[in-house]
Amino acid sequence: MSAEPLLSLKNxxxxxxxxxxxxxxxxxxxxxxxxxxxxxxxxxxxxxIKVITGVYKPEEGAEFVFDGKPISGMTPTLAQTLGxxxxxxxxxxxxxxxxxxxxGFQLAVTGKFGLINKRAIxxxxxxxxxxxxxxxxxxxxxxELPIAQRQIVAIARALVxxxxxxxxxxxxxxxxxxxADYLIGIVRNLSASGxxxxxxxxxxxxxxxxxxxxxxxxxxxxxxxxxxxxMTQSRVTELMTGRNFDSAVIAADHDDAPVVLSxxxxxxNGEFVDVSFDLRRGETLGITGLLGAGRTELALxxxxxxxxxxxxxxxxxxxxxxxSNRDAIRAGIAYLSxxxxxxxxxxxxxxxxxxxxxxxxxxxxxxxxxPTRKADVVSRWxxxxxxxxxxxxxxxxxxxxxxxxxxxxxxxxxxxxxxLILDAxxxxxxxxxxxxxxxxxxxxxxxxxxxxxxxxxxxxxxxxADRVVHxxxxxxxxxxxxxxxxLNELESAVYA
Amino acid sequence: xxxxxxxxxxxxxxxxxxVLLCVGLSFGTDxxxxxxxxxxxxxxxxxxxxFAVGLLVVLISGGIDISFAVAASxxxxxxxxxxxxxxxxxxxxxxxxxxxxxxxxxxxxxxLVYRLxxxxxxxxxxxxxxxxxxxxxxxxxxxxxxxxxxxxxxVVFYEHEMADGSWVELTLPVVVMILCCAATSFMISxxxxxxxxxxxxxxxxxxxxxxxxxxAMHYISFGWLGLMAGIAGLMQAHYAQEVVPNALYGRELDxxxxxxxxxxxxxxxxxxxxxxxxxxxxxxxxxxxxxLMGVSPFAFKMIVGAIILIAITLSSARFDKLLPDTLKSSAxxxxxx
Numbered sequence: 001m002s003a004e005p006l007l008s009l010k011n012x013x014x015x016x017x018x019x020x021x022x023x024x025x026x027x028x029x030x031x032x033x034x035x036x037x038x039x040x041x042x043x044x045x046x047x048x049i050k051v052i053t054g055v056y057k058p059e060e061g062a063e064f065v066f067d068g069k070p071i072s073g074m075t076p077t078l079a080q081t082l083g084x085x086x087x088x089x090x091x092x093x094x095x096x097x098x099x100x101x102x103x104g105f106q107l108a109v110t111g112k113f114g115l116i117n118k119r120a121i122x123x124x125x126x127x128x129x130x131x132x133x134x135x136x137x138x139x140x141x142x143x144e145l146p147i148a149q150r151q152i153v154a155i156a157r158a159l160v161x162x163x164x165x166x167x168x169x170x171x172x173x174x175x176x177x178x179x180a181d182y183l184i185g186i187v188r189n190l191s192a193s194g195x196x197x198x199x200x201x202x203x204x205x206x207x208x209x210x211x212x213x214x215x216x217x218x219x220x221x222x223x224x225x226x227x228x229x230x231m232t233q234s235r236v237t238e239l240m241t242g243r244n245f246d247s248a249v250i251a252a253d254h255d256d257a258p259v260v261l262s263x264x265x266x267x268x269n270g271e272f273v274d275v276s277f278d279l280r281r282g283e284t285l286g287i288t289g290l291l292g293a294g295r296t297e298l299a300l301x302x303x304x305x306x307x308x309x310x311x312x313x314x315x316x317x318x319x320x321x322x323x324s325n326r327d328a329i330r331a332g333i334a335y336l337s338x339x340x341x342x343x344x345x346x347x348x349x350x351x352x353x354x355x356x357x358x359x360x361x362x363x364x365x366x367x368x369x370x371p372t373r374k375a376d377v378v379s380r381w382x383x384x385x386x387x388x389x390x391x392x393x394x395x396x397x398x399x400x401x402x403x404x405x406x407x408x409x410x411x412x413x414x415x416x417x418x419x420l421i422l423d424a425x426x427x428x429x430x431x432x433x434x435x436x437x438x439x440x441x442x443x444x445x446x447x448x449x450x451x452x453x454x455x456x457x458x459x460x461x462x463x464x465a466d467r468v469v470h471x472x473x474x475x476x477x478x479x480x481x482x483x484x485x486x487l488n489e490l491e492s493a494v495y496a
Numbered sequence: 497x498x499x500x501x502x503x504x505x506x507x508x509x510x511x512x513x514x515v516l517l518c519v520g521l522s523f524g525t526d527x528x529x530x531x532x533x534x535x536x537x538x539x540x541x542x543x544x545x546x547f548a549v550g551l552l553v554v555l556i557s558g559g560i561d562i563s564f565a566v567a568a569s570x571x572x573x574x575x576x577x578x579x580x581x582x583x584x585x586x587x588x589x590x591x592x593x594x595x596x597x598x599x600x601x602x603x604x605x606x607x608l609v610y611r612l613x614x615x616x617x618x619x620x621x622x623x624x625x626x627x628x629x630x631x632x633x634x635x636x637x638x639x640x641x642x643x644x645x646x647x648x649x650x651v652v653f654y655e656h657e658m659a660d661g662s663w664v665e666l667t668l669p670v671v672v673m674i675l676c677c678a679a680t681s682f683m684i685s686x687x688x689x690x691x692x693x694x695x696x697x698x699x700x701x702x703x704x705x706x707x708x709x710x711x712a713m714h715y716i717s718f719g720w721l722g723l724m725a726g727i728a729g730l731m732q733a734h735y736a737q738e739v740v741p742n743a744l745y746g747r748e749l750d751x752x753x754x755x756x757x758x759x760x761x762x763x764x765x766x767x768x769x770x771x772x773x774x775x776x777x778x779x780x781x782x783x784x785x786x787x788l789m790g791v792s793p794f795a796f797k798m799i800v801g802a803i804i805l806i807a808i809t810l811s812s813a814r815f816d817k818l819l820p821d822t823l824k825s826s827a828x829x830x831x832x833x
Contacts, residue, residue, distance in 0.1 A: 095765070
């Protein structure tokens with residue numbers, strides 16, 4: 001490999017509205033290298049990619065060198081001219097167009113005299129696909145291709161743009177294992193032909209398989225650059241999460257407390273199979289596993305939104321069968337949805353209106369909403385959960401992710417639940433505020449609320465639950481007691 | 497051959513429905529299957545086809561327009577008034593003035609949709625009301641019967657008397673329609689601008705990331721429809737020999753239905769000139785056939801609606817959804833064997 005790096009960045013700082021997104025990061029890619037950019041959600045990976053492609057401008061003092069030439073004032077157009085291409089997670093392809101029209105799109109919009117040369121486009125598409133060692137019918141409409149082949153079309157399109165450095169944002173997230181393996185082969189071909197690839201992926205096994213080096217970011221700062229030799233998945237995870245906050249296990253016994261929820265052999269075909277567990281008063285159960293393990297489906301069934309095909313749910317010893325989630329709410333089960341932005345909160349509405357959404361029947365007076373009761377409920381929970389707001393009448397979208405999540409939790413606490421299910425409670429919440437959310441969870445549990453936390457980040461449940469269940473392929477695989485099992489054990493089971 | 501059909505299933509289904517319809521109608525009435533009747537259908541459809549290819553461009557770029565038909569009425573009125581005031585005018589000046597006014601009205605829509613970020617259906621329903629309201633207010637609903645000579649004189653490029661005494665005529669609106677179709681077809685399928693319009697309608701965010709000028713896309717698509725609406729307005733005035741302020745009111749929905757019938761996707765990114773032409777012709781042929789068969793005109797709308805429903809069901813290949821599952825799986829097996 002050449003001694004001269006293809007891309008070299010130093011001291012990259014970016015600030016959004018007072019929040020430091022990148023705190024003096026440096027980043028280097030060699031020609032023909034496969035380089036992994038690793039880090040948790042919100043660590044600054046996408047911001048860094050957007051700086052490199054000219055979408056964001058870094059602050060004063062940044063050094064930006066591409067191919068030996070210093071670059072000041074990168075723009076998206078300049079990035080394309082230099083051969084820096086990004087394959088976005090959503091691919092940004094045109095589904096009504098043919099494969100050739102997608103691959104040769106750059107040629108189609110820059111034709112001579114404003115005219116299209118169809119033959120040149122077809123030839124460019126054939127050439128790009130041949131370079132990838134793939135054969136596809138280039139006249140087939142893109143919408144007829146499976147997602148893995150669309151991925152290939154996106155890569156081929158980058159090649160037509162004379163790519164020298166390709167960023168791939170979670171390229172395997174929606175692929176099956178064999179499709180992902182195929183894609184990895186393609187990435188190797190690219191690298192062999194001298195094109196540098198920066199790979200962003202959550203699948204650590206894959207990252208370790210193809211990368212030459214790994215750059216780890218955490219909270220907008222550089223943790224380090226590591227050669228892949230001698231790296232293990234758990235070491236990468238450790239570097240990514242840092243685990244320097246909140247690393248004490250809180251698990252405790254609740255064997256004396258009465259069982260609140262009892263689930264027996266619960267099955268919903270195609271989603272989860274034979275799930276059994278008990279949840280006691282004041283206990284926190286963590287459920288972790290990869291996307292598609294059946295976690296959310298189980299939660300929605302407990303919350304009465306789906307009907308189980310077999311098995312039973314017992315609430316304080318009484319068998320229950322929910323017709324809808326209204327029944328579940330009445331029975332004291334609250335579910336904080338996975339997708340807070342679109343499902344959990346009504347973004348344009350006020351903080352107060354969102355907060356009382358689930359408990360409207362408790363603030364009625366003579367059949368109408370009583371403003372004084374509403375104000376009481378709102379001010380009580382705002383202060384109880386320490387939500388930082390201007391006035392309760394501000395739209396909820398003006399709050400930060402962490403504060404929005406507190407309001408979402410308050411919304412459910414206002415119904416006085418017995419069981420609170422938190423599905424991915426820290427998605428879109430930055431690292432500092434996450435600790436605050438879990439403090440609240442701990443306080444609620446201490447007050448006797450039974451809690452289920454669902455998360456695809458094993459450390460999150462390991463450090464915040466009394467027991468952790470690993471779920472995969474719709475089954476409870478094993479139960480871990482954080483006081484006895486190590487986090488490594490849990491993670492290697494989850495990422496196996 | 498397979499490649500020819502691939503991606504053009506809508507056009508081929510429409511053609512098939514049309515052939516079936518023609519065969520049926522030629523048995524139903526002996527006047528239908530004559531060359532002069534075919535030219536009649538073409539003459540009657542010309543204005544709507546010009547509208548349709550203009551609307552097609554807006555649909556491809558992901559927008560919609562309700563205001564173009566009344567905009568054409570505004571164009572007719574203003575063009576005739578302006579040229580009369582200037583001493584009469586001629587065809588060249590007529591096309592120039594009508595085109596410019598049409599583009600101007602289209603640009604108003606583009607401004608509302610792009611600059612003010614109003615959804616195109618809402619923006620154009622508003623301009624539909626504003627254009628029509630202004631027109632009725634200032635004209636007080638009064639028609640112009642006294643057109644300049646050049647506009648009211650029929651221009652016939654070719655005529656021939658058939659053995660049975662009927663006439664075959666190729667008139668100006670048909671020739672202009674053919675030119676408009678050719679120009680639109682060239683623009684959307686041969687130029688980089690056309691590719692950008694398809695891309696923008698297909699995946700606006702993807703197009704934006706490619707550095708496509710979004711503002712230009714709006715002005716080009718609505719401007720093109722404005723131009724076509726202006727020309728169509730002039731042709732309609734010429735065809736009808738008069739300018740009636742509400743003559744085109746309601747035409748927008750007929751054209752929209754025919755264009756979507758022709759395979760243009762309401763979400764953007766898809767559609768062809770051939771589809772538009774077939775869509776409009778299918779509706780015209782149906783009406784023409786019903787006319788010749790002596791069906792009550794009151795039944796027309798109902799039958800045309802039914803034909804549109806049938807054709808669109810067939811062409812979107814959702815036909816199999818109507819069948820019960822058991823039939824479907826056996827049909828699929830049969831298809832493979």
